[in-house]
Amino acid sequence: MxxxxxxxxxxxxxxxxxxxxxxxxxxxxxxxxxxxxxxxxxxxxxxxxxxxxxxxxxxxxxxxxxxxxxxxxxxxxxxxxxxxxxxxxxxxxxxxxxxLSKEEIIDRILTEVLSIFPAPQRARYYLPPETASQMDKKAEPSIFLKPGDDAIIMSLMKRDTMLKYEGTPGIIYKVYFHSGDMVERDAPLLGICPPDNLKYVQKVIQRIKNEWEE
Amino acid sequence: MKKEKILIANRGEIAIRIMMACEDLGCDYIVVYTHEDRESLHVRRAREKGPGKRTYRIASYKDPNEIFAVADQAGATAIHPGYGFFSENFRFARRATMRTRPITFIGPRWEVIRDLGSKINTKKVAKSLGIPVIPGSDSPIYSEIEAEALAEELFLQQREQGIRAPSVLVKASAGGGGMGIEEVQHLDTFRRVYRRIQNYAKRQFGDEGVLIEQCLRDYQHIEVQLLCDRHGTVTHFGTRNCTIQSTGRQKRVEVAPGFDPEVWDYSFDSLRVLKDITGHSVNLAREVGYDSAGTWEWVVTRDGRPYLLEVNTRIQVENEISACISRIRGREDTPVNLIREQIRTALGEKLGFTQKDIYFEGTSIELRIVAEDVKRGFAPWCGTITRFEFPQRPWARLYSHVPADKPYNIPTEYDPNLALAIIWGKDTGEAVERAGEFLLGSNIEGHNAKGEPVITNLAYLYDRLDDVLRF
Amino acid sequence: MTDTLHKHIADSGQFLSQLASRITYLIDIIGDGSWFDLEKLLEEVQQVRNAIFDLPEKELFKRMLMLEDRISILEDRAAREITPARMVNIVRSVQRFTLQDILENVYDSFTELGGEEDCNIDPAIVVARATISRRVKKRIHKHQVMVIGHEKGMGEEYRNGGCAKPWGNDKALRYMKVAETEGIPIHFLIFTPGSYPIEDFPGAAQQIARNIYAMCKLEVPTVSFISEGGSGGAEAIGLADFRLMASHGYYSVISPEGAAAIEGKIREGGKVPRELVEKCARQLKMTARDNLGLGTIDRIVHEPPLGARKDDYDFFRRLRFEMIRATDEVVLRTKSFRTFRAYALKKQIAKDYGSSDTFDVHIPWRLSEKETERLLENRSRKYRSMGQGYTELKKESLIDLHKLRDKTRETITRTYYEIKYGLLKPHKKNVQKVLEEVTGEGAAFLAKITEPVKAAVDFLSGPDGEQRLLSDENQHTSIFSREWEQYVSPLANEDRTVTCPNAAKYGCMDLWVPDLYGEFCGVCPTCGHHFPLEYQWYLQNLFDRGSVKEFNRHIVSGNPLKFEGLDARLNRDMQRTGRRSGIITFKASVLGVKIVVAMLYSNFRSGTVGSAEGEKFLRACDLARTRRRPFLAYIHTTGGIRIQEGTLGVIQMPRCTMAVREYVDSGGLYIVVYDNNSYAGPVASFLGCSPYQVGIRSSRIGFAGPRVIRETTGQDVPPDYHSARNALRRGHIQGIWDRRDFRKNLHDALMTMGGPNLYYK
CATH class of the missing domain: 2.40.50.100 (RNA polymerase II/Efflux pump adaptor protein, barrel-sandwich hybrid domain)
Incomplete structure (x- = not known):
């Protein structure tokens, strides 16, 4: 870990x-x-x-x-x-x-820390509307995903498919794409953080903030 | 015609067929492509044609500005839109004609595209010529009382015809493509559905006009292929049957001619019906001054009633099966090519033959080979094609943009169409038999990101051959 | 002995600090400490002050007297050289009297309502119930009044320098209603550089409009006193039966700095040259004397030569006298003729405030029902005629004829419609009045007047004076003119594309200009963004073909204040547009419904409103009233009040609102549609008061533009701050219309809101 x-x-x-x-x-x-x-x-x-x-x-x-x-x-x-x-x-x-700015360094290092949900295909991706509106409302990451939950809409060959989440249950900590973007295969879509790992992630962020001079 | 330079504003097999038609005519051409399509054969073929730049990378096939910018840059004199994209976009055709540097749009005059592009308008004109159209409103209805009265009449008519489960369709007038359509099976529920569609239409299209028509269920989908020139010549190239479709109403197997009473017994005089609808189609074409290739779409019910559905003012995927069974007297050694003829007429040439020069021979079948999972609602499959082999036969032609000599990734932005096969036989039996032989001899291999093997509709197509021309 | 010495010294200290404050006041006024070395003089005073215990008493006194002499001389000089810009400085000086001083010194007792210093919904607006007393032959009479005013609160940050927030003006309105319920007069005391330009509910412009609309028909006498009258902010509590102004105050459409920034095209944050500010202050005609000359105020209250300060008790006595006298006059004008004349006689004696502040008679300020009616009539007349003499008509020699004809015609039409709608029967008296009015106009029309109905019919059927609109517009050809029979924007005649501003957000493709401005009516088909279209498009597409009949073309924008450079700009716009004012007024029909329309458009001085525009608007509104037709104000664009017309422009706010109020009260349906950009004065008055305000998509509506907001509040606003969507969200407008549905929506609105008669009543 x-x-x-x-x-x-x-x-x-x-x-x-x-x-x-x-x-x-x-x-x-x-x-x-x-x-x-x-x-x-x-x-x-x-x-x-x-x-x-x-x-x-x-x-x-x-x-x-x-x-x-x-x-x-x-x-x-x-x-x-x-x-x-x-x-x-x-x-x-x-x-x-x-x-790279401090925020970008944090984003990049977090891909090593968070559990990543990658793009299965080169396709366009959208957040499900409920997820997107929930994210707009709350500043803090709060949406919990467990395997089998609706995670992301993949738009492929003019058809929309709902992708189910697979992987460690946790909170959506980071969204790596803009809704409607074309994302290459295997590029990160979501960064998931298990609840008991939150403290650690925050510690990492804090450390980068302290140690990275711009 | 040497000076003409045609911009092919399409992709896939149609781009290739247009290229071939151009070569046939001795016209130069250029193609456009997107980043996704860089490996497509349509690009390779144009690139390998010889000296001179013939390929231009654009941001999107759907952006007219890209097409016109490239046309000017390359000095194109005409644009062939293929099917889909800009083929029935009257604004695109209008812009081509009216811009400072006009470019010939290969298709009908833009006014014709606009007027026939409106189903309501087409229905109105057809009615005035005594052409049968699906019973129902021929203009948007805004009043509930009027709508209900019409619905009642439609139910009554169907009962009189002895239809056991009559029903009507309520459609948003401004809609299209299956959006905002609902079926009503009882008059009692009509009002509710009407209001729902009206609200939907108002919300979605800003116009609450609603159309009501009889719902037909048991019918065959028949097309009439027309070819006209800019000098008033109107000809037809017979009929096609396009009834075999996927669940998403995508055609999969098409046959020319439309019916074959030699093979199947129909409950009506099928040749009479085909004759009638070609006659009607030709009349309508004359009425609107049609001046290009086009398709008149009809439905024929089990009791042999034809109704005009709509007019497609473009060249269609399945045009070649009509060409395949057509012969022009005195030119038997050159196969008919409707795309070539379409380009010729658009450039202002006379057809040079009339209806009485055209005769028909045999049956032709088109097979649309697609990477799709027919068992899962025809879901598109994407991945890499590693092997792409088809039998070489004198009676079969294959069109594809998929390179057979190296692995090919199916672009995820577009439909996973792989190839078109056109089969000819001296009669329906032979054509069906040869189509079967062709499918069995085809070999497509590949895998997706997870390493699972390719899924195609080859087996499905083979199964559906039993249904060819059967009502 | 030592005690007295100390006292002397203490007095000297006080004296010296007074001297110091006199100098700082002078520096405030001149706006420049190097003027006759004022700053050095101040230093000297400070030195003497510091040396107060060191200097021998005699020496001290000598130096003090010398200093005072020098200061007095400078004060005299400054008083002689007061310029308009220096008046502005006087008004802004921290030493100037504020509302608090007036409450304490002009009124006897007062209770502040709804506010206690910073614990207040808006500390910039102070409302108090107060008593004011007059002495009549040694007897003291007390009057109850409602005092509403701005508190600049010199030095009190939370007062915002007297800039009322929208809710502050709402508070003012609430207490106006209270005064109305209680039947007591209202004294408005105006000390504002302008309203705080924020859009938060109820919105700067919308609330001012509501206040003006209410003040038009407040059923109690109102008197206003202007010390600092900053445009819209002043009007929010400025529409009164009698308007007093402090002799050293200013009343202006804009601050001289603001005008200079616009005139000099100064970039945001740039330095505005002092000479330009001086020049603008002069040209804006903002002083009390200027305003009296223009007729925008009724009387001047004189101040000491350098303006009144917090301790000018004599001034406060004078102000008390003037407030009472003004209220008396308002009240007396509602009385029968004889009493009024009696008062006028007495006025001769007590012509002006002299040494005495006693009155000869006591006049109660409560009005009867009849008198209230007359009060409102007087108010209406006052504002309708305010500044009217400055409206220019097309041909000099025709002025009188036009006036006469218009007025007669109007009277006849009114009579016709009153008879047509059976309104006359219960009001026989009106006929009398009408006849009297017309008789006064001239004998030439006498024959017609004897048969008003016949004359009206003749007039209605004749084409006299009505011109087909656009007949003189340049014809243009469009590539689509054959295809689309209707009007196509000349913008469509170019083979090029444009990018939709929302392209990044919604992926809109570049639009081919002939498609965009032709078939798409200037609307992006992907995201619905509305590209601006010229006003002619609306004339041609909104109304039934050939139904547009323009009137009052002879009323022409002029330059009443002889503002430098305006004539040339007016000429240029006239050349360019072929029109003579920023407003087009016409009769038209929408799907067969006849309406009257006033259209402010962008190409002429950015649709700003001056005397001519106001007059045309007012007349259109009156025409809609007499003809009993719905009235549409379509605002293609308005940039506010035309600043080069000074307060003559500002008073178009109350004037036109008066006309609107009377139209709506008579049962009229008034619809306002905003397009493109609608800002400032017009929105804060005769537009914002409409019960039905609609924005066309992609339009912007508000009080002040982003730059003014940044400069006055120090805060930046988001780019969509004034968008129609946000205006709707804040409740400023009632809906958003798509341009393509404008005609249909307008017709629907007329049918649903207008009822069977397309008129409420």
């Missing part, structure tokens, strides 16, 4: 970065607006209503769309050869080197 937190922290400390590939969300003519090495910021403001740093314009059918950064980081690897060119959907345009 015990994890080697020191090792994990050391691992992240040695390389607290993640490279995010920014691809064209759809076809269009690209015009870069960010520069190599530029600092980017994700959405800000109390309600995250201020868009992040402008990365590039993608114009399709006379509609120049502003594509902004969704997280903080540093711009690298701008593919300048594509400037002013028509690109296909999914074309790699640049990367953002993102330094």
């Amino acid at each position: 015990d994890i080697n937190l020191n090792d994990l922290l050391r691992h992240y400390r040695s390389n607290p970065y993640e490279e995010h590939e920014i691809r064209a969300p759809h076809t269009g003519v690209v015009k870069f607006r960010a520069e190599e090495g530029q600092q980017t910021f994700g959405p800000s403001g109390k309600w995250l209503h201020k868009p992040g740093t402008l990365l590039f314009l993608l114009e399709r059918e006379n509609n120049p769309k502003r594509i902004t950064a969704s997280f903080n980081g540093e711009v690298a690897g701008i593919r300048h050869e594509l400037e002013g060119c028509f690109v296909e959907a999914g074309t790699l345009l640049l990367t953002i080197r993102h330094r």
